Amino acid sequence: MARAKSDPPLEKVDAILSSPKNTPARQTAAESQPLEPRLQPGTTEHLPLAGQGELASIAGSVLRASVGSERRTLLVTSANAGEGKTTIASNIAYSLAQQAGARTVIVDANLHAPRLHDLFAVARNPGVESLLFNNLDPESSLHATDLKNLYFMTLGESEHGFLSMFNPLRVHHVLEQLSRLFHIMIFDGPPVFGPSDPAVIANCFNHVLLVVECERTRWEVVQSAKERLREAGGSVAGVILNRRRHYIPKRIYERMR
Numbered sequence: 001m002a003r004a005k006s007d008p009p010l011e012k013v014d015a016i017l018s019s020p021k022n023t024p025a026r027q028t029a030a031e032s033q034p035l036e037p038r039l040q041p042g043t044t045e046h047l048p049l050a051g052q053g054e055l056a057s058i059a060g061s062v063l064r065a066s067v068g069s070e071r072r073t074l075l076v077t078s079a080n081a082g083e084g085k086t087t088i089a090s091n092i093a094y095s096l097a098q099q100a101g102a103r104t105v106i107v108d109a110n111l112h113a114p115r116l117h118d119l120f121a122v123a124r125n126p127g128v129e130s131l132l133f134n135n136l137d138p139e140s141s142l143h144a145t146d147l148k149n150l151y152f153m154t155l156g157e158s159e160h161g162f163l164s165m166f167n168p169l170r171v172h173h174v175l176e177q178l179s180r181l182f183h184i185m186i187f188d189g190p191p192v193f194g195p196s197d198p199a200v201i202a203n204c205f206n207h208v209l210l211v212v213e214c215e216r217t218r219w220e221v222v223q224s225a226k227e228r229l230r231e232a233g234g235s236v237a238g239v240i241l242n243r244r245r246h247y248i249p250k251r252i253y254e255r256m257r
């Protein structure tokens, strides 16, 4: 098979693929690297759930589950479109950056419905695709935000056809580059039952989180999405129920938890 010009060198790919997911940490490398994103910073004022305790505790579990890992990487997906992946992923990233003080990047990987550029109010270009295809350094596609420790990458626009982005070797390469700069890397993925199935890259991540919109997606469909991710080698860390309806006043419900 011919190698694309922008593929990472093969010896590097071998090293990446042969390294076990849970090798001892090199985490301090990320802390010591100064970061100088060249793009305009984004705003967090449109994140609808920022600061919610529930998401902070999910974020905490993700963080604990990844302690000791070489990389702390999370893919957020759902069975169907519109269940709240971007909302949950960006808010988990916010919580990790704010409450755990972890340098965190969220990357838009929803090839057919990218939204991070709108959410953080910046231009869509350049984005992670320049990293995937042009071997540029990560800081050329990186945005800071008004929250210290929270960074993001938009999807960008691709001349290569976005589907070729979902090549595990390319995704490994990007994660490798980002892990030199960040403690936590969160990919806001597409839905499993959509035009670009994230299962093909699921095993590039430490964990996969499945967002389920309550009372909309049938449980069998959720199970089948989970199976698909597991069969592809993804480690499904859990399911997040989004837009949970409260049949008793939320204030009382909160006190009962």
Ligand SMILES: Nc1ncnc2c1ncn2[C@@H]1O[C@H](COP(=O)(O)OP(=O)(O)OP(=O)(O)O)[C@@H](O)[C@H]1O
Binding pocket: 048, 049, 078, 080, 081, 082, 083, 084, 085, 086, 087, 088, 110, 113, 115, 190, 191, 242, 243
């Ligand atoms: N818990 C929530 N509270 C309030 N609004 C929400 C919540 N979850 C999602 N939304 C809203 O629902 C809409 C869809 O959410 P979002 O974009 O996060 O879904 P998605 O799964 O990322 O969609 P897509 O599959 O298109 O990427 C958005 O307008 C978002 O603001």
Ligand SMILES: [Mg+2]
Binding pocket: 085, 086, 087, 110, 113, 115, 188
């Ligand atoms: Mg989305």
